[in-house]
Amino acid sequence: MNQSRPPIADSSLALLAKGYTWLPDRWRRTGAPLVRTRLMGQHAVALQGPEAVRFFYDERHVERGTALPGPVLSTLFGHGAVHTLDGPAHRVRKEMFLSLLTGPKAVAEVVDRVTEVWDEAVQSWPERPVVLFDEASRILTRGVCQWAGIPVDDADSVARDMVAMVDGFATPGPRHWRARRARSRSESWLAGLVEDVRAGDATAPAGSALEAVVRHRDADGRPLDPHTAAVELLNVIRPTVAVCWFVSYAGHALRTPGVKERLREDDPAYAVAFAHELRRFYPFAPFLGGRAVTDLEWRGEPIPSGTLILLDLYGQNHDPGLWDAPYAFAPQRFVGRPPRPDELVPQGGADRATGHRCPGEDITVALLAALGPRLARLEYDVPEQDLRIPLNRMPARVRSGFVLHTVRTRVTASAH
Template sequence: MRVPVHGRGDSTLPLLLHGYAWLPNRLRETAGAPVRTHLLGHPAIALHGPQAVQFFYDEENVRRSGAVPDPVLDTLFGRGAVHTLDGAAHRVRKALFLALLKDPAGVEALTEAVVAQWREAVAGDGGGAVVLFDTAAEALAGAVCAWVGLAPTAEQARLIAHDCVAMVDGFATPGLRHLRARHSRTRQEAALAALVTAVRDGRQQVRPGSALEAVAGHRDVDGLPADERTCAVELLNIIRPTVAITWFITFAAHALHRHPDLAEELRAASGRQLRDLSTAFAHEVRRFYPFVPFVGGVAARDLTWQGVRIDQGTMVLLDVYGHHHDAGLWHNPYHFTPARFTADPDAVDRLVAQGGGDPALGHRCPGEDITVSVLAAFVGELAHLDPEVPDQDLTIPLSRIPTRPHSGFVLRLPTAAADASAAPAARPGR
């Protein structure tokens, strides 16, 4: 029997201090056996490995209702979000997202819109310097808002980008970042709730087939329309994660800079080869770089995990960052190697960057296809743009959640940026 090591008091402060390294370090002490601890005063147990992924994403074992702490609800997900539901209520709400986010034509349309927004931005800055993190976030916000069915002005799109970045940046930390995240969510929820009300009252035209139309008309498991604030929350749960791809895009630029041989390989590719290389690169960015440290739920009943008792109501944590750097699952895991995904197409199934299991049945993110598609397209764009990277602080601190390069990754664009960015966007693929 694998005996869990009992915690040394509450781990909230060590988590805040050590960030992504906290849970892998604790699991290393136990050789991968479960770790018992406390977070925010609640008993918790941390699990690791492929079998733990299956165990965690089985709704019979782990539920989400009541699992997300209030500070995270009030910043990242929103009250009443799909992330907080279980059973039939979850499946009915999740079906809304699956219909919108898993449609290949919709994924392609959003990807093309993002690339168009990005090219417009860099075309206007030829020869100048831009902060990639900020510029990509604005391109993502403008594209996804139009795709959802909103019609924001350029200034409104910039504010939405700012607020969505703040929601992600401040969910896991106390202080000013957290207050900024709360303020941003309150502002955007109010604006979107008012828009949903106007749509339902017939005062606002809505594009047929759009996400705005679908969310405003959605009925939950009880057959009743979701209230306007919940609709706003779920619209943000399309917009915010799309804007959050800017973290992965910035990491991709970091990898291209650190591995010029891979950038050259991408520049030399075209067509199907470019698509495959860019997609493999996108998967490796999601594996290698730190974004989600772990995910959590609550034991739905008294459980036994590999001989270890887990009492009902215990917080269950699934290691994500450590999973992606486990030498038992990945050859040379601390080396950035996109070729692992072209050599072994099934390797993508070991990724848990956006959850595990079947997105139609559990809590795996239904927007994963959009993330991979948009990120792969940006990989091709950045490689063909081949910008100058001036001296800057590209440190990625593991103590900060979520983390990113300190500088936001400053690029100095070629004078002919519009021409350099005109390579065909890479298309997704497994």
């Protein structure tokens, strides 16, 4: 008797139609320890859970570089980026990012720059309606570029391009082509800056990200070519600008009873818990992809070499087996209980030094812990608007961008 598995239908259209709910829906329908599917004609399996995170990031099992589709490289990450590397080449390139983006000093410097720009920008908010998503993208762009030593003449246009690269990576059509054009413009701008610094026609501030990228040498001892240097500079500033997604989600979350009042208190532990809960509750990355480097087995299920392996991030962050009331926004779940390793995975998992986990994760948390209370301490009106967050749009976002009207006063923390 033929015991081979029946043909599996391609799920590419279902993924586009359902977005973030596609894999969670599949998990609910299967009793197996993994989901088997096809995407873009390729055999794929999906895994979920802390143990799966560790399995996925083990380089003996999965490689990331060959699994990134060309459209994602042409929009979000860039061709030649650290994300396309594995093994020693990845570790040497990644060390540059770790030296720039991790550690209390680096985190504090980025947060200080961004909060200075925020506090200045807020002074103009009473004079006009504010779309929080757009305003936050401009603030984050100005702040991170100042920190990185990158001169910016038009922060608005740079912010639009940074947002476009993130907004169009996971979808066909006009958003995708806007993302490609934004990447082309941005790479050309920054490659020119790198060439000017190397020629002595521009200055890279000592200790800046610009200086680090210009001087970096890869595992082969060679400096980055101008294009690759531009790609990696974008991989320093673009993820910070993408925090605007979570800032607009913060406005949305402050409508939850009791959260705004608690954030107004001078309680750093609650502010960090609020940041973690924003990243857990609201949709950002749906899943990550890698490729099996050899024949593997997961809980008794075979995974042939070359299979596309998906790590379900959104599903894990809403797994009732990991989280009480996973579809309730509840920052208090993280007060006195920081997330365990490989449990909370909005930006991926594993070790930042040896794996592909985002090196800027600490900066993301610190920015949200600083900007969340600042937003909560403002008085403003929320006019009638479309506050829905469609889960079939990837990346999802508040449809209106979260509009504030009549920003009136700043509320000081109760401890002050």
